[in-house]
Amino acid sequence: MVDPLLSVAFSLYQNKGACALLLGSGVSRAAGIPTGWEVVLDLIGRLAVASGEPLPGAPEGWYVQKYGEQPSYSGLLSKLAPTEAERRLLLRGYFEPTDADSETGKKIPTKAHHAIARLVKEGYVKVILTTNFDRLMERALEQVGVAPTVVSTPDGAKGVLPPHLNACTIVKLNGDYLDTSLKNTAVELAEYRPAVRALLGRILDEYGLIVCGWSGEWDTALRSAIERCRSHRFTTYWTVRGEPKEETKRLMELRRAIPVRVTDADSFFDAVTEKVVSLAEADAPHPLSAKTAVAALKRYVVSDEHRIRLHDLVMEETDRVCARLSAEEFPKTVEGLPDQEIRQRVPRYDAAIETIRDLAATGCYWGEDRHGKLWATVLERVFHSGAGQAEDRLWGALGAYPTFVLLYAAGVACIASGRFELLACLLAKTRCRRKWSEGPLTFALYEEPRFVRHVVAALRNSQSEYVPVSEHLHVVLREPLRGILPIDAQYDEAFNRFEYLHALVHASLRVEAKLTPFWGPLGRFWYLYHESAKDNVVTRFLAEADRQRENWPPLRAGLFGGDHHNFEVIRDSFRDNLLSERPRI
Numbered sequence: 222m223v224d225p226l227l228s229v230a231f232s233l234y235q236n237k238g239a240c241a242l243l244l245g246s247g248v249s250r251a252a253g254i255p256t257g258w259e260v261v262l263d264l265i266g267r268l269a270v271a272s273g274e275p276l277p278g279a280p281e282g283w284y285v286q287k288y289g290e291q292p293s294y295s296g297l298l299s300k301l302a303p304t305e306a307e308r309r310l311l312l313r314g315y316f317e318p319t320d321a322d323s324e325t326g327k328k329i330p331t332k333a334h335h336a337i338a339r340l341v342k343e344g345y346v347k348v349i350l351t352t353n354f355d356r357l358m359e360r361a362l363e364q365v366g367v368a369p370t371v372v373s374t375p376d377g378a379k380g381v382l383p384p385h386l387n388a389c390t391i392v393k394l395n396g397d398y399l400d401t402s403l404k405n406t407a408v409e410l411a412e413y414r415p416a417v418r419a420l421l422g423r424i425l426d427e428y429g430l431i432v433c434g435w436s437g438e439w440d441t442a443l444r445s446a447i448e449r450c451r452s453h454r455f456t457t458y459w460t461v462r463g464e465p466k467e468e469t470k471r472l473m474e475l476r477r478a479i480p481v482r483v484t485d486a487d488s489f490f491d492a493v494t495e496k497v498v499s500l501a502e503a504d505a506p507h508p509l510s511a512k513t514a515v516a517a518l519k520r521y522v523v524s525d526e527h528r529i530r531l532h533d534l535v536m537e538e539t540d541r542v543c544a545r546l547s548a549e550e551f552p553k554t555v556e557g558l559p560d561q562e563i564r565q566r567v568p569r570y571d572a573a574i575e576t577i578r579d580l581a582a583t584g585c586y587w588g589e590d591r592h593g594k595l596w597a598t599v600l601e602r603v604f605h606s607g608a609g610q611a612e613d614r615l616w617g618a619l620g621a622y623p624t625f626v627l628l629y630a631a632g633v634a635c636i637a638s639g640r641f642e643l644l645a646c647l648l649a650k651t652r653c654r655r656k657w658s659e660g661p662l663t664f665a666l667y668e669e670p671r672f673v674r675h676v677v678a679a680l681r682n683s684q685s686e687y688v689p690v691s692e693h694l695h696v697v698l699r700e701p702l703r704g705i706l707p708i709d710a711q712y713d714e715a716f717n718r719f720e721y722l723h724a725l726v727h728a729s730l731r732v733e734a735k736l737t738p739f740w741g742p743l744g745r746f747w748y749l750y751h752e753s754a755k756d757n758v759v760t761r762f763l764a765e766a767d768r769q770r771e772n773w774p775p776l777r778a779g780l781f782g783g784d785h786h787n788f789e790v791i792r793d794s795f796r797d798n799l800l801s802e803r804p805r806i
């Protein structure tokens with residue numbers, strides 16, 4: 222079953238501006254704002270004291286006996302504060318914060334008010350119905366730069382513009398605390414004036430509804446309006462804390478409302494708003510599309526005068542990727558790592574890194590060797606965002622997936638363009654720091670080969686492939702690299718050369734670090750060792766090394782210490798390892 226909170230958020234997001242809020246006293250309760258009836262009872266107590274009588278135990282009964290009529294807000298105010306200035310001073314203590322109140326967080330907008338204001342500012346909510354008399358909602362909206370249209374009297378309801386034409390329309394169904402026509406008693410709440418009734422009926426007919434903090438127990442006229450409305454164009458969501466009362470249940474059934482169990486208004490609106498924002502961010506087109514970014518990069522890499530623009534372009538996109546990889550969308554502490562989670566998450570990784578992947582491939586193909594540090598920084602930052610915070614190595618292997626894609630995209634592009642100094646920087650000079658290790662980035666990527674194999678094998682739904690990581694990346698990167706390697710044979714050649722050189726460099730770094738056993742990550746090139754044909758990518762690659770010796774570009778770039786003899790030792794040891802053992806990744 223879908224989480225009701227997510228349903229509320231999705232409805233707000235998908236039907237922007239089509240859902241009204243109905244807010245009751247429960248929304249302002251956290252701010253210490255009294256209900257209208259509580260104000261009436263307190264005013265009766267003050268009136269008794271002013272009359273020289275002790276505080277009555279039953280204020281309403283005392284008032285009826287004393288004055289021969291039911292207490293009303295306007296009647297009490299006329300007795301205690303006849304003028305507007307006196308009335309404002311009297312009511313200020315109930316609804317306006319003192320310095321002490323502000324310091325303790327009372328009578329000021331709550332989390333719920335601020336969350337709603339955020340929804341209004343972004344256009345997700347345009348109509349707010351409320352039975353509250355306070356002005357906390359108005360204050361929260363003013364803080365985000367929204368000037369709401371407030372309707373608190375029948376005259377205001379007559380002249381109000383259609384709600385969709387206003388930034389926000391607040392309809393205060395029972396009046397404002399400074400309005401002497403404010404409704405409190407059962408008689409006052411039994412019926413709305415025609416203009417208010419018409420406006421309310423139109424809103425209930427044309428909008429969905431999110432009800433929060435309103436029990437439906439006292440507001441007879443509002444209940445009647447809901448009962449009269451038979452159309453349900455959009456969904457109604459009704460928040461409940463415990464078991465709703467029978468009257469509330471009946472209204473929910475009439476409105477076909479979906480119940481949403483909540484702890485309080487603050488946590489409800491805060492959670493809903495965050496989910497709406499997350500939906501918007503996930504759906505929003507990036508201001509710099511992959512094609513646009515690549516076009517800009519091509520202009521920047523050819524001239525040193527644009528080096529700052531190049532740096533800013535790449536770093537801004539890296540910032541965006543790192544922020545997304547560190548967000549809740551990619552948690553790293555979930556218990557266990559089921560295959561289903563892997564298969565669901567990897568496409569989201571691919572989407573998150575699409576632009577930086579294309580930038581890396583294009584930048585390494587058309588750029589210069591001097592750009593090595595820039596792309597090394599990208600790899601290091603993405604790795605630490607995706608895998609560096611993982612609680613265990615299995616989650617670290619999954620979190621390292623974006624870095625695998627970026628390294629391969631950049632590496633194959635370097636091979637295709639012959640930029641070996643840049644490639645040497647990516648393979649031998651990138652570093653990482655994790656809780657349990659520190660060293661070259663390639664060590665961290667393959668720190669536990671069985672974990673990496675498990676992750677990619679689960680993704681490809683296959684445990685039989687010898688090199689699942691290689692097979693997967695070969696497929697994933699084919700289309701993104703078609704622009705620089707249009708012919709499949711060219712792509713295969715560059716891909717296999719990169720993997721083979723990467724494996725040898727990895728093994729060389731392990732020798733330098735005096736690590737055992739001798740090992741390098743295997744790739745699709747492994748199959749070539751068992752082909753009968755002598756002419757293949759590996760043999761051609763090694764023949765070039767033997768022919769050019771110290772002039773061979775990888776050696777001139779500083780790999781293998783720039784020494785052909787060192788390369789031969791690594792090459793031969795790696796070959797012996799390949800022929801004697803089954804591949805482990």
